[in-house]
Amino acid sequence: MSATAENLRPAGRPIKARLGRDDLAMRGFMAVIALYLVIALALPLYAMLSKSFSTYQFDLTSYEFQVSDDTGNFQTAPITAAALNETLQAVPSEDLATSSDGRLPATSFFPEFSFRSPMIYRIRGTGEDVSFLIGSERFSGTAWQEVDSNTFRRVMLRPVRSQGLQNYTTYFSTPSLFRSIENSLFISALSTIITVTLAFGFAYALSRSCMRFKGVFRLIALAPILVPSLLPGIALVYLFGNQGMIKGLLLGESIYGPIGIVIGSVFFTFPHAMLIITTALAISDARLYEAAESLKASRWKIFWTVTLPGARYGLISAAFVVFNLVITDFGLPKVIGGQYNMLAVDIYKQVIGQQNFEMGAVVSVVLLIPALVAFAVDRQVQKKQVALLSARSVPYQPRANPRADWLAFGYCSLVAVFIVGLLAVCQFAALIKFWPYDLSLSMNNYAFDLMDGGGWDSYYNSIQLALLTAVFGTLVVFTGGYMVEKIKGFETGRGLFQLLAMLPMAIPGMVLGLAYIFFFNDPRNPLNVFYGTMAILVICTVTHFYTVSHLTAVTALKQMDREFESVAASLKQPFHKLFRLVTVPVCLPTILDISIYLFVNAMTTVSAVVFLYSPTTTLASVAVLNMDDAGDIAPAAAMGMMIFYTNAGARILHLIISKGVLKRTQAWRFR
């Protein structure tokens, strides 16, 4: 018994805060949004995980048959299906493994079965949970069911479910499946190296040269964000496909495969890498350059000792973001991948093509691993990047250097030509009657109602989805961010919430979509009323893009004085008054940024929603995919460009509104 220890912890229980109305209300709000994330994210993922460990098998030992003679009298003893199969070898043992939808006709075990025979058949299970179908009616249990021969041909055995690693064993012993891992890693790594290198050059030219038209270059570089990732694939088909305009440049190689995927990936990941690296270069400290120059270091040496190390976290972060985007992307390899299998496409093929949901779940889990690793590394790097920022840094001001500036201009022009070129090809393709035979202009390709994919309705559906996602998503994300940032105490709950909010970034869209099928399409789930509605598309899209929006909101909220809530409480004013009068108006620019981010992504996303749309909720981005699949490539390009113009229009509108709102409500910012 040491006296000091006694002093530090006096007798009695620690004081527990009594919660006020505000505390309870805020916790309530946070709980509701946390519940949303649990339902829209955690539970579906859990359903998917458990699905990947579920195996289905026909257990022949648990069925018994009895067959009558021609007069309907049962003379022979009951016999199990297993015993019948042993003598007949009707069903080979590898065919006994099946999926959750598997059905095995009972007639398989009776080779001389005829539906016209007068015999009567009996079937029963040996246990309570053995089940079989007669027609569409499900029976289970040990009671005999008696059917005539005409009905007997409609008796189907159902598989039993068990837990195990068998799906994974199957996956890794099927070369055509696990080869995709190697392919995905290879393509992602290659695309990452190319994109980050190109983007670094571009960002360097933007921030360290005095070339002209920087604003235009920046705008062009950001354009790929506005289109679905599969659009560059369509452009590449027109350029290098079997009837491509400049097919000869490939020297006989096929664009369908790794080459096409890599070129397209560079296109759609370029703006992401460029933004991250530009930020990293922008925070470099001019004082370091002055010091280096005063020490008479050469430009080359300065580049290697100051510029690159200063941007290293940005480069690492960009690399992981690009890697993650490529490995989880589904649209592009679907369009231009040809026979070259990648993980994300495998999920689609397993689920949509073969209806093998369990194997789809296994591929999803496999795809989760690199995505999670990339995510974790990126988070670590981001934390370090923040530490590099110092309030005393002096921003670097580039000085004119005609030769270097022209070099930068030339380089950026090349990149711009690449980006604008691919988009222009799509627009060109959309307006031509029939490439390459009839080059006259026409609007035929915009007659979407005549094609697969849902017609113009899918375009309007997409706009509806984008608007709903922007409004509903911003509301949920910003409220959630506010609560988790401003609640007093309650550390555990807030920690859990942060974790839930970060998770979506690590979940590939295909995985999320598939998880939604498992969770929401389960007839036992009362939430399955949402299945096939616009609501589930909105929920899925908000969840898919939750993390970036959440981080944006939290960053803005962190800049608000920590003591606003304390002041309001000490003045006996409820938190919602503060929220309404101060927090929202001050954060309005951020709120608008979040909503445009959600809008644009809802317009372009394919991966998650491709599993979830219904005939009444077809989407433009999915229509691009489906029309391309059906061979209507020109209309697919036309629809892709419609998405581009819509997003560009939304961006411009956002800019105008932001400026107007800023003028009206942000007068206080200016002295």
Place this chain on the structure above:
Amino acid sequence: MRRPLLVLRVIISVTWYKSSEASSVSSYLRIRNLYKNFGDFTALKDISLEIEEGEFVCFLGPSGCGKTTLLRAIAGLDLQSFGSIEQAGRDISALPIARRDFGIVFQSYALFPNLTIERNIAFGLENAGRSKTEITGRVAELLDLVDLADQGKKYPAQLSGGQQQRIALARAIATSPGLLLLDEPLSALDAKVRVHLRHQIKELQRKLGVTTVMVTHDQEEALSMADRIVVMNHGVIEQVGTPTEIYREPGSLFVADFIGETNQIHSTITAANGLTVGKCALRSAAHGFAQGQQVIVTIRPEDIIPHEPGSRRAESDHSALAVTVGEMEFLGSFWRSRLTGAELGDEVLYADFSINAVRRLSLAAGSALTIELPADRLIAFPAGGDDVGNG
């Protein structure tokens, strides 16, 4: 029948109050055995404190001493781990902020940037059953009170730091709270503005009579504003007292060192009011140390009285020493002089001599003089205790 009874009651309570000055019944704010733990770190250790109604109290101490933690516990911003707080007889230990009765001003002001000055001040007046005109009137009155009557339509960013601070103050007192909490309210301001605001805040507090607790690390601020100062260090209260008590009669070596400046001399106790420094015996204030004990004795530089060399006409109770002047540092209104001498042994004293004294005694580096050390200004503290500052 009722009236006399009431009068009697009042008389009783008044006499009772007088008879037990330290009694807590009359205290407006009563803190008892407060602890605050952050994981393994104890930020507050067994803090007990009573604050009278209408009093201006400063929590003073170096950064990390726990003064802000204590203020935040009183406000309910960060709850204490153990212990109780009573305000006006009501136990508020675990109450949420909104159910306590205080106004608060933060170092950052925390003014709502997108609301005008008027709306900032009116923020706490709304939703309380007041009419619009009532609110407008009160806002005008408060703006007047802080001398910013014509600034109501502006936004906070359009005002200077000092003006923003006054607006924050006006907002905090708008609802006439029973307790005003000020968390380093002046530390973000320029020195000149700070001195001006000190007076304004003190004046306002006196006018309103509101019980006020201010946290500061600036001793000048505390000494000039507070009725009582609570000196804190390492999560404990070192001393509570009026500014003069704290300065003249520091309760610990830490307080002596932290407030103002002081000489610290190693010394040995010789008698109930005597000790030795170097080779000479000095008379000191009465102390409770045993003979032969090693102590640190302190004396402030301005308490050392200079005399012509050789004069031994010190008053009976005061010791005199022959010393030599070393370096002299000109600090505006006085000279800080480094004193050494055979009688001091290895010890060095610093003394502040007025410009007059320096002229009268023609003091310069190398001069010899006699100094008088008033016995009641020599205060002894145990040696080897912690928190011995760097003098």
